[in-house]
Amino acid sequence: MSVLLHRMIDGAAQRRPEAPAVRCDGAELTYGQLARRVNGLARVLLGTGLERRDRVAVLLRKGLDVPVGFHGALASGAALVPIDPRSPAEQVVRILRATGARHLVSEPAKRDLVRQALAECPEVSQVIGLEPEDGLPVRCVPWSTVAAEAADQPPAVGTIDLDPAYILHTSGSTGTPKLILHSHRSAMAFVDWAVSEYRLASDDRLSNHSSHHTCFATFDYYAAARVGAATVVLTPAALMMPGSLSALLERERVSIWYSVPTALVHLSLRGEIEERDLSSIRWVLFAGETFPEKHLRRIMRQLPQARFSHVYGSTEVNVCTCHHLPDADGLGDPLPIGRACSTSRTLVVDDQLRPVADGETGELLVCGSTVMSGYWGDPEANRHALVRRPSAGGFEDVYFRTGDQVRVLEDGNLTFVARADFQVKVRGHRVELEEVEAALLSLESVEEAAVFAVEDGEGSSALRAAVVAGGEPATAEILAGLKQRLPPYSVPAEIDILGSLPRTPTGKVDRDALRAHLAKPGDCDGP
């Protein structure tokens, strides 16, 4: 029998109501407490006109309310739309409009952001988590009302596993975010794979490193709930201070870590790991970027008891390949992304979607139970990204085009070669260079813009932009404009003002020439 995401909370609460479900900054919710609050939120939502398959947006900072918002939205029969709490108002507006969310779950600390967003989103009719006295132009229901509605039993809403579960957002090339829809079935397929692969159990403690609007959090929150384990939320303060982070990991006895490599590099270099007892960490999973070998070797030696896994997969597919690393002396160069998970079938194809021979580079296609339902409200993107291939019996399999260039190694492992387009990863966040360029070009003073990724010296990437400006704007002005339009990780670390941009014969910006030009010191007047 298939399980729905939110029903995992009820199951865990019935088995071990006193077990910790989520811990943050010394505070805790047990599964019993979480289940009651989740049911309370679902009842509030249902009592105010929410209909099955509506969307409920959740705009919360990291904390104990996050799983209440997540599971409460799902328990009401809605699809959850988690929004990056650091998003500027414009991005919040884009997501609310694109998903058609009429209900928003938030908190007093986000009041001003909510107020700005609602001014542009008249379709939002209710905000949970703010007070009626806050003076917003919609119905507001405070968290105290949710607490008063707490109940042991979830409402009956008739959700089935093929129904939408959540819509995650990444950046989009036109300034419109890509909205990735997963059903309960595709999410649970990933959860069950992860539970089996990493032998998760009720005594595990999974760290939550990433923001909860990312696919990393799917593992941190839902896989933990599947086995009644605890999710330990790592606060922004702890993540910014490696010494505090390692102390927190020791104190909380974290057993499973999942993040981008950058976070582990910081922890390894500045976390005083040798001074801590981190023997509870039994498995380290990393994904999203290349892990610099010297850093990987060091942290593997710092945590000798832990197993390490390189997992691969975009938000659209959850995880589709994984590679369990041998010891620190036996790492491959480059590090493989591994073999297809038991939930997935992979295929490497040329630009005509024909399979290539082993050893040849091609685009990776993925078919399997963890693949998304599709991009929300974007049939054209779905036609491009989800391709059908004939299968036995006259049926067809649906494959997701990852856009990643890979090849099959002699030992059967896949290795990542490059992205096929202009998506890059900045500290684990997927950023489309064209989106950043679009934001630059939306500034009145910018005439031309090109953005590319450079190494940040910490094992990740940073963005660098070159612009051709009309007038004489200061880079500070341009940066200020970008910060109003983009999330922090999409804002370039450096901006160069040039006389012109190098172009290829077809007229496209020649990023390689630009990168080479900017590498020359002392020349900012244009090529």
Add this chain to the structure above:
Amino acid sequence: MAPDDGSRPACREIEERLLEFIRLELLSPGVTVDRQDDLLSGELLDSVAVLRLAAFVGEEFAFEIRPADFVIENFQNVAVITDYVHRATRGSG
């Protein structure tokens, strides 16, 4: 808060230099910061900005930040950074 000696800056001066750097280099125009504002909440500064702030602290006040000092207690707000700089530079001048 008077200077303890002639070579290292007084607490007030440290605080002012920190606030000026944060305002001019790390925040968007018009955003204000106070000595007690939480710099590590993720709301005011992102992780890159915090790294830049730490680099500034080491360079501006001419001492090396030990890995063990990268803790919340030393960087939560301008007031505690000031105390940390004052302690770290004691006897170095």
